Amino acid sequence: MFTTRHQPRIGTLVRARAPLRLGLAGGGTDVSPYCDLHTGAILNVTISKFSYATLEMTGDGKIVFEALDRDETTTYDALPYLAPDGKLDLHKAVYNRIVADYLGGAPVALRLRTSSDAVAGSGLGSSSTLVVTMVQAFVEAFALPLGEYDVAHLAYIIERKDLGLKGGKQDQYAATFGGFNFMEFYAEDRVIVNPLRIKDWIISELESSLVLYFTGVSRESANIIAEQVSNVESGKQSSIEAMHALRREAVAMKEHLLRGDIPALGRALQAGWEAKKRSAKSISNSNIDAVDQAAREAGAFAGKMSGAGGGGFMFFLAPPECRQKVIRALESFGGTAAACYFTSEGAKAWRV
Template sequence: MAETVTARAPLRISLAGGGTDIPSYSSRHGGLVIGCAIDRYVGVTVHPREFQGKLRAATDTCALVDRADQHPDPMVRACLLSAGLRRDCQVATFSDVPSGSGLGGSAALAVSLLHAAAHARTPPARELAESASRIEIADLGRAVGKQDHYMAAYGGIRMLRIDRSGHVEPEPLDLDPGVRDALQSRLMLFYTGISRDAGDILSEQNRRTLEGHSDALERLHGIRRIADDMADCLRKGDIDGVGGLVEEHWRLKSRLGSRVSSPWLQEQHDRALAAGAVGGKLLGSGGGGFLLLVAGAGRQDAVRHAMTGAGLTELPFRFTGSGSASAALPL
C-alpha cells in the first residue's frame, strides 16, 4: 500500500566527551560521550509519487531532478541514495534550528530520512544509527563520530561508549526525576547566529590526532576523563559540578583547533559567566552554533538577560526520552 510517511529525530546536547567519538581517537583509545536528546527535531515527509516520475526534494532549497544521484547537495544526495529514494517521490525536510548549529542536525536528518523510507518494517534504532553514521563517515568522508546518530536514533540521556572497533554501546543514564528536572532547569541554549560546517572544523582536530600531536592527544584524554566525572556528577545530582565540568571541557576543547573559538565567541562565554553561569561551551565542533550554559541556581533570568542583550537568541527545550519515530497515512 502506498503511504505518505513522516518521521522525526531529536536533536541533542553533548555534555561531555565530544570529540573522543571521532575514529582518529576512538579507534586507538576508545571514546566516551554523555549526551541528552531534546524536544527539538529534524523532520522528513516522504510522498512516494511524483507526476513526472522525477525526484523533488525540498530542503533548505528545492530541487527537481531526474534521479537522486543528480541532487546538488552532497548530504541530501547521500541520504536519499542510502534510503533508496532514487526517483518518483517527493521529499520535504523541516528543522527546529538552522543547519550547522552544533545540535546534531545532519545526523538527525539522516536518521529521520532513513526511518521514513523504512517505516513499513520498523527499523531498529541501532540499524538507523549505524546506517546514518556510515553516510557521513564512509560515504562523505567527514571527520565526525557516531554520537549524533545514536542520540537521534535512541533519544534519552545516555552514556555512549565507543570501543576501538567502532562499536557503540548507548547506555541510558537513569537519573532521579528530581535530578533530571534540576539539570533541565539549569541548562540553557543560546544561538550565536553563526552557522558552520562541523566536518570542516573537526578536520583539523582529526589531522592533529592522526599525526600524534601531543597537545591534541592530551586534551582529548582530558575530555575523555571529564565524561567519566560527568556521569558521577549526574548520578549524585551535583548540578554545580556539572557546570564546572562543562567549563573544564571548554578550556580543553577551545584549543583543539584554530577555528573552534574566536575572540567574539569567547567574549559571549565570559559574559555568561559574569552574569551567573557556572559553566559553558559551544556545542558540536565549535566555531559558532549554539552556546550551552549551566546557570547558577536562581541565575537563569540574569543569564538570559545578558545573552539576549548581546544579541543571542535563546532556544527553550526539554529533554526527551524518545528517539526517532515515524507515522504514515495511506494513499
C-alpha cells in the same frame, strides 16, 4: 543485501521526526582516529528541537526533494541512483542507499519533504539528525527490519562514507536513541549506547538551570574536525592529552549526573570545555570568549559550545534564580537565548 517485500501503495504518507542533541562532555573523542586508538566516550542528551520528514509515494515517475526550511526544491526522473551535485545531497544519499541495499536497485517515485528546528552548523547535530529522520521515514514506509543501532549506523555510513562528510558518530546515535546517553566508541565503527536513568528531580533541576544561546553564526564543523584529526594523526601530544581529558570528564560527568550533584556537574562541564579548547585552535574565538565571560558575570557557573565549536549554539548552567539575568546578558551580544528542555524519545515515524 535485504530486499523488502513490502511495497507501499501510491498515496502512502509517512512522517518522521528525530531530536537534536546537546553534547555535554567528550565531544570529539568519537572521531577517528582517536576513538580507534584510545576509545571514545561521550555524554549527551536530546532536546525539544527536532528534524522532520514527510515521505509520500507518488507513482508519477518523479523524485522530488524539498527542504522546506531552506525553501529549496529539486526534481529528478525516478532513477536507481542520483549523483550528488550540491543540491540536497543528504536527501539523495539516503535515497541511493535505501534503493541499493533494501529495494533491490528498483527506483521509487516519491516526494520527500524535510525541515529542521536548527540550521546546519548549529552544533546540535542537525545534519546527522536530518539523515536519521529520513532513514526512519523509509524504515516505516517499507517496513525495513532495522533496529536502533541499525538506523544509527546506516545514517553514519550515508553521511561519513557515502558523502565523505567529516565528523564523528555521536549525532546519529543520539538522534536515534534519544534521552540521556553515555556512549562508547571503539575501533571498526563499534558503538555501545548506555541509556542513563536520571531521576526526575535531577532532570527538572537541570532544565531550570539551563540556558541555550544561539550565537547567530553557523559554522563549518568539518574544518575544526579536520584540525583535531590532524593533531591526533601527527601525534601532537598537547591535543591528544586534551582529548584524554575530554574522555575523563565525560566519565566523571556521568557519575555526577546520576547522583544529582549539580555543582560537581558544572565543574566537570567547565573542565571539559577548557580541554576542548586545547584540542584545536579554531574551537573558540574572541567573541565566544566574551559571551562566555558575560554569562559568568551574570551568574552562570559553567558553559560550553555544543558540537565542534567555532559558532552555533552555546549552553550554560546557572542557578535558576539567575537564569533571566544570564539570558539578558547573552542577548546583548545579538544572539537569541532561551530555556531548553530535554526529551526521552528518539527517532520515530508514523503513517498518516
